Amino acid sequence: MKAAVLETIDAPLVISEVELGPLGNGQVLVKILVSGVCGSQLQEIAGYKGNAKFVPHLLGHEGCGIVEKVGEGVTTVKKGDKVVMHWRKGEGIESDFPSYMYKGRKMSSGKVTTLSEYSIVSENRLTVAPKDTPNDFCALLGCGLSTALATIENEANVQRGESVLVVGVGGLGASLTKAASLAGANPIIALDIHDKETMAKSLGATHFFNSAKEDIKEALGKAGIKDVNVIVETSGSAESIRDTLPLLAGSGRYILVGQPKPGASVEIMNAVHLFGGEGKMIKATQGGQFAPARDIGRYIQKYAKTLDTSLLITHRTALDKINDAITMMREGKANRIMVDL
Numbered sequence: 001m002k003a004a005v006l007e008t009i010d011a012p013l014v015i016s017e018v019e020l021g022p023l024g025n026g027q028v029l030v031k032i033l034v035s036g037v038c039g040s041q042l043q044e045i046a047g048y049k050g051n052a053k054f055v056p057h058l059l060g061h062e063g064c065g066i067v068e069k070v071g072e073g074v075t076t077v078k079k080g081d082k083v084v085m086h087w088r089k090g091e092g093i094e095s096d097f098p099s100y101m102y103k104g105r106k107m108s109s110g111k112v113t114t115l116s117e118y119s120i121v122s123e124n125r126l127t128v129a130p131k132d133t134p135n136d137f138c139a140l141l142g143c144g145l146s147t148a149l150a151t152i153e154n155e156a157n158v159q160r161g162e163s164v165l166v167v168g169v170g171g172l173g174a175s176l177t178k179a180a181s182l183a184g185a186n187p188i189i190a191l192d193i194h195d196k197e198t199m200a201k202s203l204g205a206t207h208f209f210n211s212a213k214e215d216i217k218e219a220l221g222k223a224g225i226k227d228v229n230v231i232v233e234t235s236g237s238a239e240s241i242r243d244t245l246p247l248l249a250g251s252g253r254y255i256l257v258g259q260p261k262p263g264a265s266v267e268i269m270n271a272v273h274l275f276g277g278e279g280k281m282i283k284a285t286q287g288g289q290f291a292p293a294r295d296i297g298r299y300i301q302k303y304a305k306t307l308d309t310s311l312l313i314t315h316r317t318a319l320d321k322i323n324d325a326i327t328m329m330r331e332g333k334a335n336r337i338m339v340d341l
């Protein structure tokens with residue numbers, strides 16, 4: 001089968017033949033229909049995730065596929081099922097790492113990978129979706145969209161009428177803007193270093209500011225917004241965190257979704273402001289604590305028919321062209337890119 005292989009850190013992915021290994025206990029063979037490319041993959045390619053020692057390996061952690069075959073002990077999915085492929089743990093067995101053959105040598109890989117024609121996946125990284133669930137929606141539930149919904153609904157507990165600032169309107173930021181709008185937040189302010197006003201407003205942002213061109217504090221002041229109840233930071237930039245933290249309201253929640261570079265430090269300006277109001281919270285979230293077994297079925301029921309994923313997806317590509325997609329993401333020219341397998 002064809003797969004995108006991370007062979008060398010900080011180099012283009014290699015599109016190559018990879019041989020599937022044997023199906024072990026608790027493992028499932030999935031034929032992949034579509035996969036999203038998440039910002040995490042850029043970090044993995046750069047070696048930020050402590051993954052340099054594991055190369056070569058496979059990538060991707062949000063996908064939609066069809067179960068081809070199940071290994072011993074698997075009970076939650078069966079051949080022919082449509083599945084959401086997700087990196088957070090759901091129901092079923094936590095299997096060993098799957099094995100593949102690449103260029104004549106054994107290659108191990110993560111418990112879920114999605115940027116290949118087929119994948120061997122740990123049972124607990126799969127959740128069945130009804131057959132009529134749109135493939136793209138299904139794939140987005142693997143990471144980006146679920147992280148956004150869970151961050152807004154659970155982690156930040158956004159209440160109707162609260163103000164939300166989304167910092168960085170890439171793939172995840174776009175989903176967060178939409179999730180804030182679904183939660184009834186108002187105003188919803190989107191901030192990016194690229195001009196993404198039209199896109200952000202189509203997803204429900206009431207304001208958009210370009211932080212490369214204007215000072216966010218001043219811009220908010222001019223718009224009559226003194227501070228913000230919830231800030232969700234997706235860029236992971238230490239400067240961006242430093243500049244937006246002072247905008248937090250008295251009982252505000254600051255949620256870090258984008259991870260800073262290893263070794264990076266963040267400065268808290270005039271730190272006493274953190275004690276204003278009821279006390280402020282800063283939290284580094286793990287996927288919004290999205291719980292596949294609890295949330296995927298619920299999100300499908302609530303949003304599969306009404307949420308227009310074409311607003312979140314800016315590009316589609318074939319696996320062969322994935323390096324172009326990754327370059328576009330790095331340059332901030334794309335939101336979610338879907339890879340059709």
Ligand SMILES: [Zn+2]
Binds near residue numbers: 038061143144
């Ligand atoms: Zn992701």
